[in-house]
Amino acid sequence: MEDSVPMEDSVPAEELPPSFPSAAPLALRHPRGTTRLLLGEGALAAAAAPLGEWLAGRRAFLLTTPRVWGLHGGSLGPLLAPATAVHRLEVPEGEAAKSLAETGRLWSAMLAAGGKRDSRLLAFGGGSVGDLGGFVAGAFLRGIACAQLPTTLLAQVDAAIGGKTAIDLPEAKNSVGLFHHPDLVVAEPAWLRTLPPRELRAGLVEAVKVAVALDAALFARIEAALPALLAGEPAALAAVAAAAATLKVGVVEADPEEAGVRAVLNFGHTLGHALETAAGYRGLLHGEAVAWGMRFALRLAVPRGLPAVDAARLERVLSEVVPAPPPDVDPGALAILLGRDK
Amino acid sequence: MEDSVPMEDSVPAEELPPSFPSAAPLALRHPRGTTRLLLGEGALAAAAAPLGEWLAGRRAFLLTTPRVWGLHGGSLGPLLAPATAVHRLEVPEGEAAKSLAETGRLWSAMLAAGGKRDSRLLAFGGGSVGDLGGFVAGAFLRGIACAQLPTTLLAQVDAAIGGKTAIDLPEAKNSVGLFHHPDLVVAEPAWLRTLPPRELRAGLVEAVKVAVALDAALFARIEAALPALLAGEPAALAAVAAAAATLKVGVVEADPEEAGVRAVLNFGHTLGHALETAAGYRGLLHGEAVAWGMRFALRLAVPRGLPAVDAARLERVLSEVVPAPPPDVDPGALAILLGRDK
Numbered sequence A, B: 001m002e003d004s005v006p007m008e009d010s011v012p013a014e015e016l017p018p019s020f021p022s023a024a025p026l027a028l029r030h031p032r033g034t035t036r037l038l039l040g041e042g043a044l045a046a047a048a049a050p051l052g053e054w055l056a057g058r059r060a061f062l063l064t065t066p067r068v069w070g071l072h073g074g075s076l077g078p079l080l081a082p083a084t085a086v087h088r089l090e091v092p093e094g095e096a097a098k099s100l101a102e103t104g105r106l107w108s109a110m111l112a113a114g115g116k117r118d119s120r121l122l123a124f125g126g127g128s129v130g131d132l133g134g135f136v137a138g139a140f141l142r143g144i145a146c147a148q149l150p151t152t153l154l155a156q157v158d159a160a161i162g163g164k165t166a167i168d169l170p171e172a173k174n175s176v177g178l179f180h181h182p183d184l185v186v187a188e189p190a191w192l193r194t195l196p197p198r199e200l201r202a203g204l205v206e207a208v209k210v211a212v213a214l215d216a217a218l219f220a221r222i223e224a225a226l227p228a229l230l231a232g233e234p235a236a237l238a239a240v241a242a243a244a245a246t247l248k249v250g251v252v253e254a255d256p257e258e259a260g261v262r263a264v265l266n267f268g269h270t271l272g273h274a275l276e277t278a279a280g281y282r283g284l285l286h287g288e289a290v291a292w293g294m295r296f297a298l299r300l301a302v303p304r305g306l307p308a309v310d311a312a313r314l315e316r317v318l319s320e321v322v323p324a325p326p327p328d329v330d331p332g333a334l335a336i337l338l339g340r341d342k
Helices: A043-055 A066-080 A100-112 A127-139 A153-159 A189-194 A197-214 A216-224 A226-230 A234-254 A261-266 A269-278 A286-301 A308-321 A331-340 B043-055 B066-080 B100-112 B127-139 B153-159 B189-194 B197-214 B216-224 B226-230 B234-254 B261-266 B269-278 B286-301 B308-321 B331-340
Strands: A025-030 A033-039 A059-064 A085-090 A120-125 A145-150 A164-169 A172-179 A184-187 B025-030 B033-039 B059-064 B085-090 B120-125 B145-150 B164-169 B172-179 B184-187
Touching: A025 A234, A033 A043, A033 A234, A043 A066, A043 A145, A043 A184, A059 A066, A059 A127, A066 A085, A066 A120, A066 A189, A085 A100, A100 A127, A100 A164, A100 B100, A100 B164, A100 B172, A120 A127, A127 A145, A127 A153, A127 A164, A127 A172, A127 B127, A127 B172, A145 A153, A153 A189, A153 A197, A153 A234, A164 B100, A172 A269, A172 A331, A172 B100, A172 B127, A184 A234, A189 A234, A197 A216, A197 A226, A197 A234, A197 A261, A197 A286, A197 A308, A216 A226, A216 A234, A216 A308, A226 A234, A226 A308, A234 A261, A269 A286, A269 A331, A286 A308, B025 B234, B033 B043, B033 B234, B043 B066, B043 B145, B043 B184, B059 B066, B059 B127, B066 B085, B066 B120, B066 B189, B085 B100, B100 B127, B100 B164, B120 B127, B127 B145, B127 B153, B127 B164, B127 B172, B145 B153, B153 B189, B153 B197, B153 B234, B172 B269, B172 B331, B184 B234, B189 B234, B197 B216, B197 B226, B197 B234, B197 B261, B197 B286, B197 B308, B216 B226, B216 B234, B216 B308, B226 B234, B226 B308, B234 B261, B269 B286, B269 B331, B286 B308
Parallel strands: A033 A184, A059 A085, A059 A120, A120 A145, A145 A184, B033 B184, B059 B085, B059 B120, B120 B145, B145 B184
Antiparallel strands: A025 A033, A164 A172, B025 B033, B164 B172
């Protein structure tokens, strides 16, 4: 599934548009209903009404990290007022949150707090919070409704969209999980302004992945705007995030449970997951691992027919987004982990 | 949801038919596909072809208990030969198997054994094995296909049918789970012959529940055949199990994820679950707890309009199936647990 990298040769490197249509409302139809997505500038303001309606008269669980809540809780908090009660559940930053022990602790806390089938869960944070929150919601009392409020570029572009949820076991990343689509995705670009540069770069990798797999014109725009994006220029980031997210919505609608075409989004992920597991889910961000996975996949793809010029363009972008050195992991352990991937 | 106990007054107490149509093939259509059910005498023999096709070329995980495997592994084993490999995973008897720790141990073992998305899981045992196995399958790599091979009356009548899966937390029974329908249910009546009398009685409670909720004629037949059923007479048990299971299939098809009418099958379960949790999931069988839950619900139902003669008939049957004394649990703890039910 990783040897196909569609890319055009001759796409003009256009400038990015000054801004993406503000909070363009978007719907993702899936087999169990519809996800409403609010992307782009003003997304949070536009979410006030639908969030309020969704929460009214219900108990809400807000899954977040101390850092995210400290930075952005002030902007989200007032929108949660329609709930009868809001229980904030805090988890560690990053992959450390996605353990079975943490999952059990959250379920117990939700039961103790009076969680019922009509309760709501909001995942407010990066990809790990979203993966964990979706799983916790999907299996609590056989499934309660959730909303994804992604605060990182990686989560806004990729993780929060499409209903894939997961936790990790020591043996393999994302090895336990569900398809549990959120009712609502709110991706506010202002939340990206506090991202550490390394998180920003890791998120750009997923945007590059979506573009290279699905939209050569977007890839060319990312290439052209790379300095602005790496500098965290808000309008450039907001535009790329919304464009990549919109592309992903289309893929998920076409293949909601990854029976076929959606697998294109796993580009770089087989080696990427193995790298993360080999590193003990520490010291290596998901996007960084995927960048190395894509660069590795490129070496396989060129002998199988990928034009060298395409490979070189992607290689150049990835090496700028995630510079050397590659992660230091044991090759023997990596080989075993590669065999465990789904 | 527990105050409605439809029952006719004047159904003649017919004899049970000598045997239910042999291994009547039955299909349960649900939102994600179809479950094939093989019930009644000869079910296992009739399952050889569909099981073989389902397993061919795949890795299989057989979840069972040492006791069930020791008693009935000989009859099932040969049918699993078409799988490329069969990994037997053994768990403790009863509710003790349905813990988060046991669940994590199983997932890790499945990963270490090379489990993939196209692997199969078979749950071979009573209701606890089925609940746990369905959940383990439903969340392993975001869901692998499973088959239910129920060996107790309770599981053949109720637990194995309808895709409800769950594990327990210390705070509440069945508080974590999924709807994950099996591809295949094989309920071989010969497996019931080794049931301990207490398990048999606990299973009869669920048959009584299904009958009282859905089919007054079946209730009357159970009433009439109660001595034969309590004595474990094979033909009587096979007939009641298949009839009750068939009724349940109809309810699940009408309401696959318990949005409405399926809740009728929760009769007696609110107090029943609280009793089990208060007892620490030990010393009290699920069916026994449900019997006490139904008797309690009857006391609520009579003042709300249930004819006293119906209540008396049900009370008489339940008191014969699960005689006194009632479980000894702390009323204060019970009140708290009742508040936690879904």
